[in-house]
């Protein structure tokens with residue numbers, strides 16, 4: 082029966098209406114800020130992408146999509162973001178899981194380790210990687226001195242170093258959502274699974290992992306979307322082959338002074354990001370299916 | 378071999394399903410469980426009853442294998458399972474907060490233990506349907522836990538715990554989160570279901586009424602030990618200690634010294650029945666307490682003869698409460714101690730009023746002797 086449900090929902094909305102309008106005032110500063118700091122500039126960029134250098138036309142988009150180098154950079158950007166996401170999940174999941182099962186005090190200390198990167202500048206950390214990875218860097222010098230290798234290993238200016246540097250920076254954005262979800266999973270559920278005959282790994286796979294799914298989605302989404310916009314790290318740790326789209330956009334503005342094409346690229350990046358979010362939001366709705374984890 | 382336990386439950390054998398021997402659990406310096414010995418027969422319904430913190434849950438968790446014991450052994454069907462991990466113990470458990478998997482439907486929850494045992498799909502489906510039927514939720518298979526009421530969730534949890542026919546069924550205050558009406562309905566249902574399945578049940582509660590209704594035998598927990606083990610009647614009529622007498626039901630306790638087959642106190646000297654005296658086996662002059670249940674006391678006038686075989690003590694009525702089928706009198710003894718008397722209505726009893734000076738009388742055999750404080 083759908084009718085009574087509809088009535089109930091309708092009633093709920095009526096009840097909540099006035100409340101929302103009053104408390105809604107609290108959101109005004111943020112909405113104003115968003116409007117002037119994001120929506121207005123974004124609008125100007127969209128306008129520019131179709132008006133610069135010629136009047137109203139899709140020329141910049143045609144140029145972008147028909148130039149092979151551009152498409153390669155776009156593909157590269159998505160590839161690197163994907164690998165970073167997978168790497169962060171692979172490293173972050175076990176860590177967050179451990180945090181969720183150790184005593185609160187230990188989890189606090191583990192959290193500090195995750196957050197340390199936030200306390201130092203991204204630029205400094207990226208250069209630190211350079212010091213470690215370059216041909217005369219820490220690792221190569223050590224291995225050469227130990228005579229493990231006779232030539233320096235190519236640790237930098239490649240996809241590996243870019244992904245390494247980016248993953249390190251993005252890891253907190255994976256661990257935090259994962260931990261916040263895992264910490265709320267009732268340990269009694271894993272015990273119940275064991276009691277019902279599930280060996281530890283089955284209990285983990287059949288009960289814990291599905292319940293941590295909202296954390297996985299949130300973490301992956303955050304890391305992926307942030308990774309798409311990375312600029313400094315791929316520039317310092319990568320070579321021309323690892324150029325990501327942000328760097329490309331900056332080049333168009335600073336070197337080629339081609340505002341129209343740069344704007345078109347920015348719009349493409351934004352639209353693709355929204356597409357990713359839209360697709361992912363279908364999965365995030367799983368949260369409803371799994372019930373209110375917080376209450377469990 | 379076949380015998381009938383007080384609940385009418387038919388016991389097919391007199392095999393011991395569970396044996397706890399000197400079971401202990403230390404948390405740091407504190408003994409949560411301080412040496413528990415218990416034998417549970419196959420098909421028996423045993424309740425662990427006791428105040429908060431007396432070690433009931435800890436005992437249950439050791440049986441399930443969630444907590445490792447510090448000493449002692451746990452035998453299930455004659456095999457020591459002390460080192461067997463929980464998933465191999467084949468013991469069903471119903472948790473207080475249900476612990477249903479929120480991402481699975483009722484049917485999936487119930488099927489989970491069958492999948493873990495690699496039961497063929499078709500057979501599993503049939504068993505799930507049977508289990509749902511058993512708990513009278515036939516059509517609730519496709520529902521998620523959050524779409525069900527607390528009582529329904531607890532029934533699904535029960536179905537999940539029995540569907541794989543575990544050797545033991547453990548329940549830790551399964552009805553604790555439910556309101557009184559629902560609790561009473563589910564008590565009966567759990568009894569019927571466990572009887573129907575012939576399951577051996579260890580049930581934890583701190584609701585004594587629940588324990589009396591459901592159990593074949595009750596183990597009274599106190600400070601990590603079993604203080605007394607017996608049927609509800611045993612515990613009520615023949616408590617072996619002050620703690621049990623006080624914990625189970627209402628009781629009036631008269632303190633004194635045991636001397637010459639009587640309890641001697643300032644307020645009087647009261648004879649103790651031979652059987653009661655033999656059970657308590659107290660030394661001469663040791664502190665003693667006489668326990669008399671409220672329904673065993675009668676009010677009689679101060680003047681007049683005291684019949685033979687009756688103990689008395691003077692008291693003053695303070696309150697009279699009409700409770701429908703009974704009338705309850707609150708009285709005060711000369712030393713200020715309060716006493717309660719329950720009078721069945723419909724008989725020829727006289728009605729007394731507050732401030733009436735009366736005499737409390739009880740048959741010598743109605744008094745239970747236990748060791749007193751400081752014994």
Ligand SMILES: Nc1ncnc2c1ncn2[C@@H]1O[C@H](COP(=O)(O)OP(=O)(O)OP(=O)(O)O)[C@@H](O)[C@H]1O
Pocket residue numbers: 404408409410427428429430431432433434435436583
């Ligand atoms: N993990 C633990 N760490 C330390 N002490 C504990 C732990 N678990 C239980 N205890 C202690 O052990 C004692 C027995 O606890 P237990 O949970 O078995 O009591 P209970 O009889 O189930 O009580 P309740 O009726 O309140 O559920 C308590 O004093 C408790 O504080």
Ligand SMILES: [Mg+2]
Pocket residue numbers: 433434435
């Ligand atoms: Mg408990």
